[in-house]
Amino acid sequence: VLDWYARFAEGQPGALVVEATGIRDIPSGPLLRIGDDRFVPGLARLVDTMRRASGGRTRFYIQIIDFLAVRRRPEKATYFRRFFHLTDRHRALLRDVGGTDDDLLAHLALLPEEELDRILSRQEMEALRFGYRERVTDLDKPHIRELPRILPGIFAAAAVRARAAGFDGVELHYAHAYTMAGFLSALNTRTDGYGASRPARARLPLEVYRAVRDAVGAGFTVGCRYLTDECIDGGSTPDDAEYFGVEFARAGMDFLSVSRGGKFEDAKQPKVGWAAYPYTGQSGWECMPTVLGDERGPFGRNVLASGRVRRAVRDAGLQTPVVVSGGIHGFDQAEAILAEGHADVIASARQSLADPDWFLKMRLGRGAQVRRCVFTNYCEGLDQMHKQVTCKLWDRLDLDQPGARLASDGKRRLTAPPSAVTRLQPSSIADDVAGRRKAMRIKIVGGGPAGLYFAILMKKQDPRHEIVVFERDGPDDTFGWGIVFSDRTFSYLRESDEPSYRAIVDRCETWDNVEVVHRGQAVTIHGNKFAGVGRLRFLKALHERSAGLGVDLRFHTNVQDMGPANGYDLLVGADGARSLVRQAFEASFEPTIDWRRNRYIWLGTHRRFEALTLTFREDEAGLFAAHSYRFSPSLSTFIVECGEETWNRAGFDSKSEEETCRYLERVFREDLRGQPLLTNNFVRWLRFALVANRRWSHGNVVLIGDALHTA
Ligand SMILES: Cc1cc2nc3c(=O)[nH]c(=O)nc-3n(C[C@H](O)[C@H](O)[C@H](O)COP(=O)(O)OP(=O)(O)OC[C@H]3O[C@@H](n4cnc5c(N)ncnc54)[C@H](O)[C@@H]3O)c2cc1C
Ligand SMILES: Cc1cc2nc3c(=O)[nH]c(=O)nc-3n(C[C@H](O)[C@H](O)[C@H](O)COP(=O)(O)O)c2cc1C
Ligand code: SF4
Structure with a gap:
C-alpha cells in the first residue's frame, strides 16, 4: 500500500x-x-x-x-438448508405438498427457478440467485x-x-x-x-x-x-x-x-x-x-x-x-x-493508474509522453476478484528490475516502472516546471515563521518570483523566548529546505525526555526527541536564508491598508493569530476564534532544564502549570499557565512585571533553584486564541500560519 x-x-x-x-x-x-x-x-x-x-x-x-x-451466492441446497426462513406464507403456498418443514425445504431445493419465483419473495429470490444483501430499507x-x-x-x-x-x-x-x-x-x-x-x-x-x-x-x-x-x-x-x-x-x-x-x-x-x-x-x-x-x-x-x-x-x-x-x-x-x-x-482514477506521472508530465509540457489508459477495465476486473490491482499497460514490464515488487501471483509488478520524468532529480523537475510557469509578484504581510518560510519555499520553486515581506517589528525584536520542535517537524524542515534546516539545528539544544513534576514528584519519560531554539535565533536563520534567496525584507513596516493587492499577484496573510488580512476579508474566510479561558505568560530563566518539563505547583490562589525547556546553553523558556479564577485571586491584573515575576518565583521556588524569572519586550499575560477558518483563500488572497489556524 x-x-x-x-x-x-x-x-x-x-x-x-x-x-x-x-x-x-x-x-x-x-x-x-x-x-x-x-x-x-x-x-x-x-x-x-x-x-x-x-x-x-x-x-x-x-x-x-x-x-x-453482502453474502456470497449460495448453492441452492445450502440456501434452503442454512439461510432460508420458512414462514406461514410459504407453508400456505405449499399446502398441496404436505409433510414436515424439512420435507417442504427439501421440496423447494428441487424446484426450478420459475416455480420458486411464485413462492419466494423478491428478496428471497435475490438471496438465492445473487447471495443475500442488506438494504437500508430493511x-x-x-x-x-x-x-x-x-x-x-x-x-x-x-x-x-x-x-x-x-x-x-x-x-x-x-x-x-x-x-x-x-x-x-x-x-x-x-x-x-x-x-x-x-x-x-x-x-x-x-x-x-x-x-x-x-x-x-x-x-x-x-x-x-x-x-x-x-x-x-x-x-x-x-x-x-x-x-x-x-x-x-x-x-x-x-x-x-x-x-x-x-x-x-x-x-x-x-x-x-x-x-x-x-x-x-x-x-x-x-x-x-x-x-x-x-x-x-x-x-x-x-x-x-x-x-x-x-x-x-x-x-x-x-x-x-x-x-x-x-x-x-x-x-x-x-x-x-x-x-x-x-x-x-x-x-x-484509471488514467492515474495507467500513468501515475501524468500530472507531472502535463505540468512539464510533456503530454506526448503520457501512457494513456485504454479503458478496458482489466484493473477493475482484478479489483472485483479481490486481487491486487495493477494496470495491463505496465504490470508485465521489467519484472526483473531491482526493487520491483511483484503481486502475490508472482506474475505482475505492483507499481509502474519509473518513467524518464521521475528519473529527473527533484530540483530539475522544479526548474523545468518553473520554466513554464509565470513568475509572480507576492506581498507577504508578517515576517514570522510562516511568512518567512513561505517566502523561502516560493523563491526555491522559482527564483523569478518578486517577494516582499512586510514586518512591523525590527529584525531583532521578538516576543517569547525559546520554542521547541519535535524530530518529526525537523524532518519536514529538512526535506523542504536543507540550508535553513542546517542553520536552525546548529542553534538548537536537544534532548530525548519529557519530565512531568506533580506534587513534587518528577516522572521522566524517555524516547521523545525534541529540540529547543531561541525564537529570535530561529527567525534570524530564516531572515538570512530568505534574504540570501533574494526576498525583500522590509522591517518596521506596519501594513494597515489591506485593500486589494494592488500590483501584486498574490497577497499572503502571515500576520499571526490576530491577523488583519483575515479581518479585512472576514466574510470570505469565515473565521472562528475561540478564546481559551486560561492565562499564560511567556518568561525566561537561566535555570537549565534538562528535559521538556511540565511542572504543577499550587499556592493559596490555586493551581499553576509551567512548561519549561532550555533553548541555549544558559537559557530556558518558562511559560506559566493558570485558570482565570487563580489569576484573579492572585491579583495579577494589578501587578507590575516585576511583581509578577517575584510572585511566580515563589510558586516555583523549588523548580527554579534560586534563579530569577526574566522578561523581554512583550511580556504580559495572554489567553490562547484557537483560530480556524472555513476557507484559506479568497481570490488572490491566502492565509497561512497562525492567521489560518493555531495549533
Ligand atoms: C506561548 C506559546 C508557545 C509556543 N511554543 C511553540 C513551540 O515551542 N514550538 C512551535 O512550533 N510553536 C510554538 N508556538 C506557536 C508558534 O509561535 C506559532 O505557531 C508561530 O509563531 C506562527 O507563526 P506565524 O508566522 O504564523 O505568526 P507569528 O509568529 O505571530 O508572526 C506574525 C508576524 O506578523 C507581524 N505582523 C502582524 N501584523 C502585521 C501588520 N499589520 N503588518 C506587518 N507585520 C505584521 C508580527 O509582528 C509577527 O512578526 C507557541 C505559541 C505560543 C503562544
Ligand atoms: C481499481 C479501481 C478502484 C476504485 N476504487 C474506488 C474507491 O475506493 N472509491 C470510489 O469512490 N471510487 C472508486 N473507483 C471509481 C473511480 O473513483 C472513478 O469513479 C471511476 O473509475 C471513473 O473514473 P475514471 O474514468 O477516471 O477511472 C475505483 C475505480 C477503479 C478502476
Ligand atoms: S488496466 Fe486498462 S483500464 Fe485500467 S488503468 Fe490500465 S489501461 Fe486503464
Missing part, C-alpha cells in the same frame, strides 16, 4: 484521495480500515510516505465508507433501523482518526452501492423520517456531516462523494443531485465530488461462491465506462450532470468546489470542462 500510494504521490497531483476505507472495526476483503485507534499509526505512516514522495506538493484526503452485509432488522443513531458517531470517530494520522481531510463516501448512497437513493422508502422524500433522504447524510464537522472543527477539510445519477430504474436522477448538492454545500461541506452509477440493483448474477459486484451491470458501466460499450464511448459521461450540480450550488450563492470524474482522458478535455464551468476540479 505504501509503495502504491508513494508512486501516485511522486506524480504530485494537487490532491490524492486514498481509496474507500472502512469505518467499522470489521474486516472485509482487502479493504483498508480506520475503525479503531490501532489503525492510526499505520495510516500516519501512509501519510508520511506520501508527503515525502510528493515533496509536500500534494494534499491528502481519505475516503471513509460504511457498507452493509427496517425489520434492529441494526438497520438503528443506522441513523450509530452512523454519525462512527463516521466522526473515523474522521478524528484521519486527522490524527495527518490527513488534510476526509471524503465521506455517499456514492455507489454503499450505506450512505442507500439513504440518498430514490429507492429508499424508509418510513422513519430517513427515507421517501428528498429532505428525508438527505437527512442522515447531513447529520453524519455535522457530526464529523463538530468532531474535527473548521480547519479540517470535509467533503463527500455522491452520485449525479444512480443510472438504475427508479433511481435518483440529476434533479435529485442538484438538490443534494445545494443542501450539502449549504451545510458547509468543503467540496462535492460527483460520480455516477455503480449499483447492486442491476449487477450481473455472480457465480456460485462469489458475491455480487456493483460494477457489472449498466450502472457499473456508467461509473467506470469501457470502450466496449456505446457509441458515446467512455469519455466524460458525468460532465453535464456535474455542471448542473455546480450551477445549482452557485445559484444558491455558494462557492463550494465541484470535483468531476469518469473517463476524463486528456488535457484539452479537462481544460474545457473547467473553462465551461462544469466543474472546478478534475479527478482521475
Whole structure:
C-alpha cells in the first residue's frame, strides 16, 4: 500500500484521495480500515510516505465508507438448508405438498427457478440467485433501523482518526452501492423520517456531516462523494443531485465530488461462491465506462450532470468546489470542462493508474509522453476478484528490475516502472516546471515563521518570483523566548529546505525526555526527541536564508491598508493569530476564534532544564502549570499557565512585571533553584486564541500560519 500510494504521490497531483476505507472495526476483503485507534499509526505512516514522495506538493484526503452485509451466492441446497426462513406464507403456498418443514425445504431445493419465483419473495429470490444483501430499507432488522443513531458517531470517530494520522481531510463516501448512497437513493422508502422524500433522504447524510464537522472543527477539510445519477430504474436522477448538492454545500461541506452509477440493483448474477459486484451491470458501466460499450464511448459521461450540480450550488450563492470524474482522458478535455464551468476540479482514477506521472508530465509540457489508459477495465476486473490491482499497460514490464515488487501471483509488478520524468532529480523537475510557469509578484504581510518560510519555499520553486515581506517589528525584536520542535517537524524542515534546516539545528539544544513534576514528584519519560531554539535565533536563520534567496525584507513596516493587492499577484496573510488580512476579508474566510479561558505568560530563566518539563505547583490562589525547556546553553523558556479564577485571586491584573515575576518565583521556588524569572519586550499575560477558518483563500488572497489556524 505504501509503495502504491508513494508512486501516485511522486506524480504530485494537487490532491490524492486514498481509496474507500472502512469505518467499522470489521474486516472485509482487502479493504483498508480506520475503525479503531490501532489503525492510526499505520495510516500516519501512509501519510508520511506520501508527503515525502510528493515533496509536500500534494494534499491528502481519505475516503471513509460504511457498507452493509453482502453474502456470497449460495448453492441452492445450502440456501434452503442454512439461510432460508420458512414462514406461514410459504407453508400456505405449499399446502398441496404436505409433510414436515424439512420435507417442504427439501421440496423447494428441487424446484426450478420459475416455480420458486411464485413462492419466494423478491428478496428471497435475490438471496438465492445473487447471495443475500442488506438494504437500508430493511427496517425489520434492529441494526438497520438503528443506522441513523450509530452512523454519525462512527463516521466522526473515523474522521478524528484521519486527522490524527495527518490527513488534510476526509471524503465521506455517499456514492455507489454503499450505506450512505442507500439513504440518498430514490429507492429508499424508509418510513422513519430517513427515507421517501428528498429532505428525508438527505437527512442522515447531513447529520453524519455535522457530526464529523463538530468532531474535527473548521480547519479540517470535509467533503463527500455522491452520485449525479444512480443510472438504475427508479433511481435518483440529476434533479435529485442538484438538490443534494445545494443542501450539502449549504451545510458547509468543503467540496462535492460527483460520480455516477455503480449499483447492486442491476449487477450481473455472480457465480456460485462469489458475491455480487456493483460494477457489472449498466450502472457499473456508467461509473467506470469501457470502450466496449456505446457509441458515446467512455469519455466524460458525468460532465453535464456535474455542471448542473455546480450551477445549482452557485445559484444558491455558494462557492463550494465541484470535483468531476469518469473517463476524463486528456488535457484539452479537462481544460474545457473547467473553462465551461462544469466543474472546478478534475479527478482521475484509471488514467492515474495507467500513468501515475501524468500530472507531472502535463505540468512539464510533456503530454506526448503520457501512457494513456485504454479503458478496458482489466484493473477493475482484478479489483472485483479481490486481487491486487495493477494496470495491463505496465504490470508485465521489467519484472526483473531491482526493487520491483511483484503481486502475490508472482506474475505482475505492483507499481509502474519509473518513467524518464521521475528519473529527473527533484530540483530539475522544479526548474523545468518553473520554466513554464509565470513568475509572480507576492506581498507577504508578517515576517514570522510562516511568512518567512513561505517566502523561502516560493523563491526555491522559482527564483523569478518578486517577494516582499512586510514586518512591523525590527529584525531583532521578538516576543517569547525559546520554542521547541519535535524530530518529526525537523524532518519536514529538512526535506523542504536543507540550508535553513542546517542553520536552525546548529542553534538548537536537544534532548530525548519529557519530565512531568506533580506534587513534587518528577516522572521522566524517555524516547521523545525534541529540540529547543531561541525564537529570535530561529527567525534570524530564516531572515538570512530568505534574504540570501533574494526576498525583500522590509522591517518596521506596519501594513494597515489591506485593500486589494494592488500590483501584486498574490497577497499572503502571515500576520499571526490576530491577523488583519483575515479581518479585512472576514466574510470570505469565515473565521472562528475561540478564546481559551486560561492565562499564560511567556518568561525566561537561566535555570537549565534538562528535559521538556511540565511542572504543577499550587499556592493559596490555586493551581499553576509551567512548561519549561532550555533553548541555549544558559537559557530556558518558562511559560506559566493558570485558570482565570487563580489569576484573579492572585491579583495579577494589578501587578507590575516585576511583581509578577517575584510572585511566580515563589510558586516555583523549588523548580527554579534560586534563579530569577526574566522578561523581554512583550511580556504580559495572554489567553490562547484557537483560530480556524472555513476557507484559506479568497481570490488572490491566502492565509497561512497562525492567521489560518493555531495549533
Ligand atoms: C506561548 C506559546 C508557545 C509556543 N511554543 C511553540 C513551540 O515551542 N514550538 C512551535 O512550533 N510553536 C510554538 N508556538 C506557536 C508558534 O509561535 C506559532 O505557531 C508561530 O509563531 C506562527 O507563526 P506565524 O508566522 O504564523 O505568526 P507569528 O509568529 O505571530 O508572526 C506574525 C508576524 O506578523 C507581524 N505582523 C502582524 N501584523 C502585521 C501588520 N499589520 N503588518 C506587518 N507585520 C505584521 C508580527 O509582528 C509577527 O512578526 C507557541 C505559541 C505560543 C503562544
Ligand atoms: C481499481 C479501481 C478502484 C476504485 N476504487 C474506488 C474507491 O475506493 N472509491 C470510489 O469512490 N471510487 C472508486 N473507483 C471509481 C473511480 O473513483 C472513478 O469513479 C471511476 O473509475 C471513473 O473514473 P475514471 O474514468 O477516471 O477511472 C475505483 C475505480 C477503479 C478502476
Ligand atoms: S488496466 Fe490500465 S489501461 Fe486498462 S483500464 Fe485500467 S488503468 Fe486503464
